[in-house]
Amino acid sequence: MHIGVVALPGCWDSGLTTVLDVLRTANAARRQVDREIPAITAVTVAPGRDPVPTAGGLLVPVARTLDDCVATTDLDLLLVPALAAESPATMVDALMRTEVRALRTALLDWSADGRELAAACTGTFVLAEAGLLDDRQATTSWWLWDLFRRRYPRVGLDVSRMVVRDGSVATAGAAFAHIDLAMSLVARVSPQLAHVTATALLIDERPAGSVTSVTGHLAENDQLVNDFESWVRSHLQQDFAVVDAALALGTTRRTLERRVRERLNTTPYGLVRRLRAERAGHLRRTTDLTMTDIARLVGYRNASSLRALLRAELESPDGA
Incomplete structure (x- = not known):
């Protein structure tokens, strides 16, 4: 599975890096399960070729442009991590940004022939804004569910699940759900590989609240x-x-x-x-x-x- 992870200016740092870390850990762990499991690769995708500044000031190198992705067929899925938003009002403002509008157009072109999409947290708003979640079941960040429901009445919003998959589109809930979304993609390739990956990422077993909050995949193993x-x-x-x-x-x-x-x-x-x-x-x-x-x-x-x-x-x- 070859995945393009979208990086937009002002994106949520941990959302982007968590997805990349989980997928790269899974790819490295394949040798522990079966070397013949298909590779799981992740590349960063952006509207242009210049490094992308995150909300926290990191500069993310860009491997592909959105135009490259739409024009080629070597990627299986595009994943949209969270946009940084502090309130419903700033979430709406973020959707109006030029680069987000460009992303919506690219996602429509990408999905025209049924290619797969995924998004987590506030990134789900981008898919919904493009109409790509209409008449589908989806989820979003819990603190924005009311705005989501009012803005996208054609989406079947399900906030009871961390990851919701409907056809060729998968969505995930709040910030730490980026882990669950990435793990769900790994599990589609190999449940056994997903278990090995989760074990490797949660090797520190100290009873910290942050560890407890991200064990959703292990609970479903x-x-x-x-x-x-x-x-x-x-x-x-x-x-x-x-x-x-x-x-x-x-x-x-x-x-x-x-x-x-x-x-x-x-x-x-x-x-x-x-x-x-x-x-x-x-x-x-x-x-x-x-x-x-x-x-x-x-x-x-x-x-x-x-x-x-x-x-x-x-x-x-x-x-x-």
Whole structure:
């Protein structure tokens, strides 16, 4: 997964840097889980090429312009962190800034063909202002929910959840929700990798309030789903049924199906297909093996079955 993280002048420092830190930590942690997990990269994106000053005075180097992102297809998702705002009035003022208007236009162009978007905290206002949350479920920062509801009546506002995903758009709540949003993106690539990443980031176990406030992902972690992913990765070359994995993990197929559905919004079979496609893609990029050889290494009898899998996964990115 390749993600563009938008940096606008006056953006909230910790929102931007937290997302980058989580995604880069996850990418580095892949070797602890499975080196063949797809890379998770994050690049900074801005309207122009000059370094962007944050609200706290940091200068953020820019890797891509918004125009670059719209014109190319190598990024999978654009993520808008929080804009610095101290009150509802300053939030409205921020939406009127030239660079925010430019971002709204770029987001509309970006999303025209269904490409994915995400935003956290006050960054959700940018998506809503562009009409990209109309008729969708979304969330926002708790202290601005009343303004959000009045300004965007077509959005189904849900302030009961930290991260809300509706189709190709994900939104997250207040400032520390940047962590939960980034972790949710990692979990889509690999629940097991998300667990390893969360553990690494929360290695300091002192009972500080700041640590307690950002453990949302760990609270939702499901060890059975992690173990299922690990078991599948170690048996990809074999022809197995989901019930085989359930028995090996000491659970029932029904329980496994329920837990995977709750955690990943897909079926165990959908996850198996995704992992087979992921391994096959890695082998195609990094070896000279034929499609027939690769098919056998990921549990398929012939190349035509593997090609059918890869076509299906392209049409359904979540592998459901």
